Amino acid sequence: MFSVFFASDRSSSGKSMITMAFSKKVKELGYRVNVFKTGPDFLDPIVISRAVKTEVKNLDPFLIPAKFLNSWVFNGGDDMGYNGDLNKKRAFIVESAMGLYDGNSYKVAKNFKFPVVLVMDSKRISSTMASLVYGLKKYKKWVNVCGVILNNISSARHYQIIFDEIKENIKDIEVFGYVLNDEGVFSIKERHLGLIAPITQKKGGADEGFEKIVNNIKDEVFHNINIDLMIRTLEKESDGFNNLFFNYVGQIKNTQFKAESNKNNKGLFIKKKNNKNKKVKIAVAYDKAFFFYYNFNFEILKSFGAEIVFFSPLVDKTIPKGTGVIYIGGGYPEIYAKNLAENHGILNEIYKFFKNNGIIYAECGGLMYLSKSLTYKGESWDLSGILPFNVTMDNTGLSLGYRNVYLREKSFLGDKGLRVNGHEFHYSKIITNDQNDNRDNRYSYDNHNPDNLKENSVGFKNVFECESLASPGILKKEGYNVLNAVGSYVHLSFFSNKLIAKNIIDNAKII
Numbered sequence: 001m002f003s004v005f006f007a008s009d010r011s012s013s014g015k016s017m018i019t020m021a022f023s024k025k026v027k028e029l030g031y032r033v034n035v036f037k038t039g040p041d042f043l044d045p046i047v048i049s050r051a052v053k054t055e056v057k058n059l060d061p062f063l064i065p066a067k068f069l070n071s072w073v074f075n076g077g078d079d080m081g082y083n084g085d086l087n088k089k090r091a092f093i094v095e096s097a098m099g100l101y102d103g104n105s106y107k108v109a110k111n112f113k114f115p116v117v118l119v120m121d122s123k124r125i126s127s128t129m130a131s132l133v134y135g136l137k138k139y140k141k142w143v144n145v146c147g148v149i150l151n152n153i154s155s156a157r158h159y160q161i162i163f164d165e166i167k168e169n170i171k172d173i174e175v176f177g178y179v180l181n182d183e184g185v186f187s188i189k190e191r192h193l194g195l196i197a198p199i200t201q202k203k204g205g206a207d208e209g210f211e212k213i214v215n216n217i218k219d220e221v222f223h224n225i226n227i228d229l230m231i232r233t234l235e236k237e238s239d240g241f242n243n244l245f246f247n248y249v250g251q252i253k254n255t256q257f258k259a260e261s262n263k264n265n266k267g268l269f270i271k272k273k274n275n276k277n278k279k280v281k282i283a284v285a286y287d288k289a290f291f292f293y294y295n296f297n298f299e300i301l302k303s304f305g306a307e308i309v310f311f312s313p314l315v316d317k318t319i320p321k322g323t324g325v326i327y328i329g330g331g332y333p334e335i336y337a338k339n340l341a342e343n344h345g346i347l348n349e350i351y352k353f354f355k356n357n358g359i360i361y362a363e364c365g366g367l368m369y370l371s372k373s374l375t376y377k378g379e380s381w382d383l384s385g386i387l388p389f390n391v392t393m394d395n396t397g398l399s400l401g402y403r404n405v406y407l408r409e410k411s412f413l414g415d416k417g418l419r420v421n422g423h424e425f426h427y428s429k430i431i432t433n434d435q436n437d438n439r440d441n442r443y444s445y446d447n448h449n450p451d452n453l454k455e456n457s458v459g460f461k462n463v464f465e466c467e468s469l470a471s472p473g474i475l476k477k478e479g480y481n482v483l484n485a486v487g488s489y490v491h492l493s494f495f496s497n498k499l500i501a502k503n504i505i506d507n508a509k510i511i
Helices: 015-028 043-052 066-074 105-111 129-138 156-169 206-221 227-237 239-266 295-303 337-342 344-355 365-370 499-510
Strands: 002-007 032-038 056-059 090-095 115-121 144-153 174-180 280-285 290-292 306-311 325-328 359-363 373-376 379-382 390-392 399-407 419-426 429-431 461-468 475-482 485-488 490-492
Touching: 002 015, 002 105, 002 227, 002 239, 015 032, 015 043, 015 090, 015 144, 015 206, 015 227, 032 043, 043 056, 043 206, 056 066, 056 295, 066 239, 115 129, 115 227, 129 144, 129 156, 144 156, 144 227, 156 174, 174 206, 174 227, 280 499, 290 365, 295 306, 295 499, 306 499, 325 365, 325 499, 337 344, 337 373, 337 379, 344 359, 359 365, 359 490, 359 499, 365 485, 399 475, 399 490
Parallel strands: 002 090, 002 115, 032 056, 032 090, 115 144, 144 174, 280 306, 280 325, 325 359, 359 485, 373 390
Antiparallel strands: 373 379, 390 429, 399 419, 399 461, 419 490, 461 475, 475 485
16 A cells, blocks of 8 residues: 655646546556545546546645544545455555645645655756755655656656756655656646646547547656656655554544444434435536536535435526425536526526525536626626626636635524635626616616625625635625525535535425
């Protein structure tokens, strides 16, 4: 068993490419892989999941509290076989967000004692690369930088110069090889902070085409990388992580033994069947327009009695039968705005569900879908009209960062004062009506400034107050609510406060 933490000095160094290729390669070698991405990113986990055919999970200490982190990693999201043979081939693979010392990356590598492999972009640099590797290895204690992969190498000579400089000047580090700069092979493009997900790429053999690209990338990556040396080194350097893992397994086994011993006497696992245990069907919007979700949110919802089903606002004409909650996540609704606007059947179904007081929870792209209209590249499309404002992607800037979210009003998410953590990343912005907008004004609000949207008799109100970690103490109104619909730009982590998920389920049962 081994672990690895792929990191770098910055974003766009090739970490995702190496993580994807390495995960696929070791899986082919018979390893059971558990793959994680630090930070709140959605795209890279989606792409790598599709490529490796293994679910990639977010690993973020802000979104996942410390008391849950060990189980999230060591369980790998499933049983992990700790009731079986612990000596089976197993690999824990983690990709860092941004640079090694940015955000929570260093904290994750340090706390889990992952051996770190640097993926360094070598374009337009040669001998000086050794100084960057040296600095990353020596900058802080308690992180084990054991190897490096050189990306964007122009020639074998280029690689040899950097290799010699590293080996002559830095102790206790392996250079595993290099990847040539070939954009013809590495054709999975980036959008915003990550890769373009294959679900958004063109139809017509998309999966087959994507699979071919992935295999080409894997083969090209390992054409000049010594996979045997990598695995031997990582197995040797994983003692710290392995000790943490086996200590955790021992604790779980002990807990399971005690639970089984008390099972018959105390009936700890006996559940009475009653109406409260009835499953709540949550219809999740999932297609090319909406696919940004934290996978742990689904698991937490299911733990409280949710049945997760999927539907497509792009192609479906009705919501799933028996839906108790509609959950619309983020994505790229602007790209498919015309198709979304023309699917009147599903828009009418969702609006009818809303008017019947059904629970609708929408994040970022989902909020855009609930708005009156969406403008993108000068064109506007009417959408659901559930929330009393319009949204535009034109002439906007990036809103990005972690958020502390406080409920300022009671809703199906919980009582006033409840706190939950989340992350915001979007280019769109809310705009209010102007004199050229002839759409039906179902609600009353001020022009142009969403902070001045009036909470009025029709029922519109803000149910969140958000605090950016970059601006502590400054609270901004957020969480736009009408009836039982709540839309927000913040992607909430139900892990950070599981009461949010429980409240959604409990309220759906009584509506």
